[in-house]
Amino acid sequence: MKRFAALFTALDRTTRTNAKIAALAAYFTDAPEPDRLWTVALLSGRRPRRAVTTTRLREWAAERAGLPLWLFEECYPVVGDLAETIALVLPQATGTGTASLSERMAEIAALAQMDEPARKARILAAWDSLDGTERFLFNKLITGGFRVGVSQTLMTRALARATGIAEADLAHRLMGDWTPATTTWAALIEAPDPAAALSRPYPFYLAYQIEGDPQALGDPADWCAEYKWDGIRGQLIVRGGTHFLWSRGEELMTDRFPELAQARDFLPPGTVIDGEILGWADDRPLPFAALQKRITRKSLSKRLLAEAPVMLKAYDLLEEGGTDLRPRPLAQRRARLEALFARLPDRSPLRLSPLLPFADWAALAETRAAARAAGAEGVMLKRAAAPYLAGRKKGDWWKWKLDPLTVDAVMIYAQAGHGRRATLYTDFTFAVWDGADLVPFTKAYSGLTDAEFREITAWVRKNTLQRFGPVRQVRPEHVFEIAFEGIQQSPRHKSGIALRFPRMARWRRDKPPAEANTLDDLRALLASHG
């Protein structure tokens, strides 16, 4: 695993894209093929499942380090990462492990089948033979938490450099639900494979949030506008008499949404549609929470299917008659999509996401302002002449979301963050007034600068009223503007309210806590926006 650890270190140490690509390309050229395959898998989020509970790992690490468990537990929040905490407290390695990455991965896969004493012996032996980065990575891999700061686009670019295969072709090959156990380097990267090609989705094109006003985009006539739907991005593939539904995270969701099986009856083979899966009833979108149940519940009951029926709002046609349409301009793809949908009956689980005509930017601003009434969270702008690109690229697709809803709330609890935010208090609970009481209604973790987090951290340390494990109750002194995208009734929350995407928009140093919003204010928002 030394070569992989050296790669990880090289990637971890630099923020320069070119240096990362060079390190990856060198690795993809020199490393043995099974290791390359595993590296592609790990860097594209195909992590092995956790092989052992973290409780056992903590106990075993403390035991090996000769420390009481309480002391180990005190170290964890300071380091902010379990794998790293273990790597740091263990004594120096006594041997040197020579296993390659793929051999280690096989060993890790075997852990799941072992009984606990055997598993413990294997893990302790690995700890004794690995030092520094290798030990840290081994822990990351057995806890299922491996991550490194390399985007899939960047990895694909490096692969292209190492193999001479075109980036777009590689990006397409890496899609789908393969694992190193089901394929080989040669099959995945080099050989043609018609069966895999059947289900393979195209890389999604992702939009950037527009900054400020769309005025800078130029002539409105060059742009198409649609609603920005608040659902799950999905790519529907109908090929060879069967269908596949992929999420943006490259998860196959076909079985989650059986409604869409009907698409096979209506769409000709060799059709790929990009769109948004929405909960849909009475000709309008259901709140996102309804759709969420469809993803989180283990089994799909009849009742759930009836309560939260879904359909696909289609906005792009990527393949027609087996031909890849992505290089063609959006205007052409859109025309073909509309022609295709003109032939679909009403009972089809597919709907066209309508174009929103607009004469000038001011008119579009009005449409956007009314988006909530249509069940949307803003508008999308797509350049009519643009091809369908892969990944997040600036220039041709923009999302112009509605301004979020906001309330001013009082911070009442604080907890330290993880990873790069370990040792900083970054996870806060906020409350609004209910008479003379402060009722917690949301948590938020993001939105402040590092400097603000440092400042609030210093304040938290000096203003802690009580500790509950890692959580500190603090003096109710600071008011923050909490921004969020939606508000829902929720019997599971004490306040009876749940927010969608809450974050800290501003630290309201100008506001005393008494001027924070009230639970009645939240209920009014629920009535108007819920």
Next chain:
Amino acid sequence: MSVLTFTERGIFCPAGNFFIDPWAPVDRALITHGHSDHARPGHRRYLATAPAAPVIRHRLGGIALDTIGYGERRRIGDSLVSFHPAGHVPGSAQIRIEVAGEVWVVSGDYKTEADGLSEPFEPVRAHAFVSECTFGLPVFNWAPQAQVLAEIDAWWAANAAEGRFSLLGAYALGKAQRLLAGVNTGIGPILTHGAIEATCAVMRAQGIALPPTVPVTPETDLKAHAGALALAPPSALGGPWARRFGTAATGLASGWMALRGVRRRRGADRGFVLSDHADWAGLNEAIRETGAERVFVTHGYTTVFRRWLADQGHDAEIVRTAFEGETLDSAEDAP
């Protein structure tokens, strides 16, 4: 009466009527070393070691500062006082106070590994020991200095080979000079930020040998020093001073770099784990060697470290300072 008491102004010796590293103005202050959280302005009289004095004078201006040699015994009131090397920075001291046969030692900041520049740490036997514990958790285990310096040399040499500057963030008093004394000066020239050069000048004037450095001024022709190592306080790394060096490689030398999260948050390419404080093993070893029954912990992970010492059979207590608890954030830029 207790040899030392812990007051709002800091550690106080009633028998000698003096304070150690007080944070509010007092009549007589004994100072362990020149870092700003230990040597503060506003006291009427100061006492520090002779090698610590020049930097303290440089930082605090015209103060009434008396000096004392390491190991020299001096009677103050009813107490007998002596200063002993703490190995933290040049001139840094632990302070030993003896009152009626009872000995207490205040560690100040210390490290147990000899750094080749500071007077090496000497354990002092005591009945009670007031110990810092900045890195008082078992996740902090320092590699030998030679190994860390070799990493820095290799980094610098690789950057120099690419024609890039190596910007290394280090605290201006102590860490910067330790690096100067330790890196391989054959790799290339060494540039310094004004804050570091000023401290170097003070130390050179008192006879501490440091390799030649080139202070960076607005007039400096950086092109003439391609591939140089540039030392700056950590706070200067993200500012306009650093931008003059173009796409330089950046590094930080600090004990906090042991934590990947901190390393990433600071946004430097490289973190070198080099501290002027004792690591977990160093703290435990130092406490053991004092033979002290009572241990007071301060500056750091006090709650956890106290409990650990109590588990080990010590009579351990926490000393509150003006700064609460874990010192990471206030100390990120500190040694």
